[in-house]
Amino acid sequence: MRHNTFMDIMDKLQILADAAKYDVACTSSGNNRAATRGALGNAVSCGICHSFTADGRCISLLKILLTNKCIYDCQYCGNRRSTDIPRAEFTPEEVAELTLRFYQRNYIEGLFLSSAIIRSPDYTMELLINALKIVRETYRFNGYIHVKTIPGADAALIRQAGLLADRVSVNIELPSQASLEKFAPEKTKQNILAPMRTVREGIIQSKNELALYRHARYEPKFAPAGQSTQLIVGASPESDSKIVTLAEGLYDKFKLKRVFYSAYIPVGGGNLPTTEPPLLREHRLYQADWLLRVYGFAASELFSHADENLSLEMDPKCHWAVNNLNLFPVEVNKADFLTLLRVPGIGKLSAEKIVAARRIHKIDFDGLKKMRVVLKRAKYFITCDGRTYEKFPYAPEIIAPRLKDNTLQSGYTQLALPW
C-alpha cells in the first residue's frame, strides 16, 4: 500500500466499518477447520474474541460492508438512500488484503462481509460472491468467513455463497410483516425467509452428502457454522412475546444457530422513534433467548397471560420460577438435570457439577456455595436433604421483591431500622 492508496483505504475502512457496525452478530464460533500448508489460518469452534470496543461489544471479525451505496430506503438503517452520508466501495482485492494483514497480526478471527443493495439484490449477491472467491481462492484465506445474504437474491447465488462461507445470515430486522411494509417498503417477509430456507436446505443436503461419501477426501461443506439472523428491538411496536415466539420458530423450523437482538439506535433521522436505545430490554431478550436454546424452555412459558413483555426488574428465569412456585422447591440431591436447570441461580455448569458431585457425596448448602451456585437466588427454590436454606413464607409476593435486580436501582437508600 503506497501513501495515496493508504489514505484512500483508510477513508473507505472508516466509512464502511461505520456502516456495518450496527449489525451485532460478531461470533466466530461453530466450526472447526484445520490449517493447511500454503493457506492462511484455521477455524476453532469455540470462537475467539480479539478485542472489545468502548461499548463492550466483542470484535472477532473484520466487519465491513462491500459498499454502502444503497438503493433501498429502510427507515431503521443509516445507509438508506435518503441519508446524506459519505459513500464508498471496496474492491475485492482491498478486502482480501485487509483481511490477510489483520489476520497475520492476530487482530481478527476472520471476515464478516455484508453489503448495501447496489443496483439489484442479485447483482449485489454476485459482488459478494466474487469478493469471497478472491479472498478464499486467490489469496487462500482459510479462516472464518461470515457472509450476509441479500433478501430477494436468487437461490443459486445463495448456494454459491454458502459454499464459500462458514456462516451465512440474513437479517429479518423487523419482526412482523406489518412493520416491514411500513418501515422497509422494498423488503417483504417472503424474500427474507426464502434465502433462509435455501440455506437450511443447503445445510441438510451437505450433511446428507457427507454421510454418503464419508471417505471422500474433500467435500465442500455448506455453511458449516450454520446461519443466524438479527432482529431490531424498539423500532417497531412488537411485544417481547411476539419477538421471542418468532425466535423460537426460527430455532425450530430453520435450525438457526443464533438470533441476535439489537436495541434500536436512531441513525440519520427517519420517521422512527428517537428515544434512548432500550438496552435493558435487549438484555432481557438475550436472557430469554438463552432459556430457549440452552435451558429447554418454551417461549409460551416465559409469558403469563397478563404480560406481553418480559419483566425489566427481574430476569426471565426468576420471573418464571416465581410464577410457578408450585413446582418448587426441588431437592438438589434427587432432581434430574433438566429440573435443576430451571432453578434460578443454577446454570448449566453448576447443574453439571451437582449431578457429578452427588454421585459421590450428599450435597449441602455449603457444598453448593463452593460449587459457585448463586445461593442468593437459588435458596428460595431448593432443598438440600429436605431442608430449606432459611425459613421464609413461601409466597410469590414475599420472594419476588427479594429477587429484583439490585444493580438497577440508582444509588443506595438509607437503612431503616424497625424501631
Added chain:
Amino acid sequence: MVNQENPSKNPQKKRGQGDESPCRELETASPRSSSFDAKIVQKEIAVTFDGTFDGFLCVVYSVYYDKIIPLSVQVDGREQLSIGLEVRFIDTDVEKAARVYTGIRKKISEDAAHYVYSAFLAEDEARFLAILKYIQLGFKVGHMVNSHLQEDFVRQVHKLAKYVQREAHLLLGFCRFAETSQKVYYCHVTPKSDVLPLLAIHFCERLMNQQWVIHDKVRNKAAIYDGNSYVIASVPAGDANITYAEGEKETQELWVTFFKTLAIDARKNYKLQRQLLPLYFRKNMTEFQ
C-alpha cells in the same frame, strides 16, 4: 488473581493443610502401602524439584516408588526453610515423568491429565500439594476423581486449571503480532500464568506459514517458530530491540481506526469493556497504545 490472593487470604487454612491431613491420606493412597515392602519406613520430608512439569511428575513418581511423604513440595532455590525436616531434591528424569503422565492419562482420564497440566501452569505457590493429592485420589478412584467436589484440593485443581485455561483463551485473541524487518512476526505478552506453551500450540496451526516469536516478558522466555516447529527458549530480560517492517505502522493505523470506528456512542459502556478486556492485557495491545 488466584495465585496472588489465595495464599495471603487464607494463611491459616494453608498451614492446616500442610500439617495434618496429607500424611495420613498419602499412606492410604499409596498403592503398595500394605504389601511386600511394608518394611520400608515411610518418610515425611520436604521435597524440592527443578520447577519443570517433568520434575513435578518425578516427585509423583517418588511418592509411589520411594515411599516418601512430602509435607511440602517446592521449587529448588525458592523453598522456604523448614525446621527439623529432611529436604530432598528430586532429580528430573524424562522417562519417569513420561511413565507417570501416561499413568494419569490411562488410569485416571485424559481430562485429569489436562487438569493436572493446566493447574501446574498457574503460578500459585500452593498448587503442588493440591495437584499431588488430586493425582493420588485419581489413582484410587479413577476417572471419578472429578466428581469428588467435596474435596478442597479437587476444587482447587479445577479452579487453577480453569484460571489458566481462561487466561490462555483470552490471550489467543489478545496477542498482537507486528511484522519486523526480517519478516518475523513478533508479539510480546505479560501473562499471569505460564501460558506460553498453550499459546504456541495454537499459533503453530493458526499462523502456520509465517515465522513468529511470542515473547513472555515476565518469565523472560520466548516461543520461536521457524515455519515448521517451535521451541521455547529463555531470552535476556528486558525489551527486545526490534525494527519493524515497512508498512507495519500503516497496518496498525488501519486497525486502530477500525477499532475506534466500531464503538457505538449511544451504547458506551466502559465498565463492561473493562470486565471483558481487563486493563492488564491492554499494555501489550496495539489498539490501546
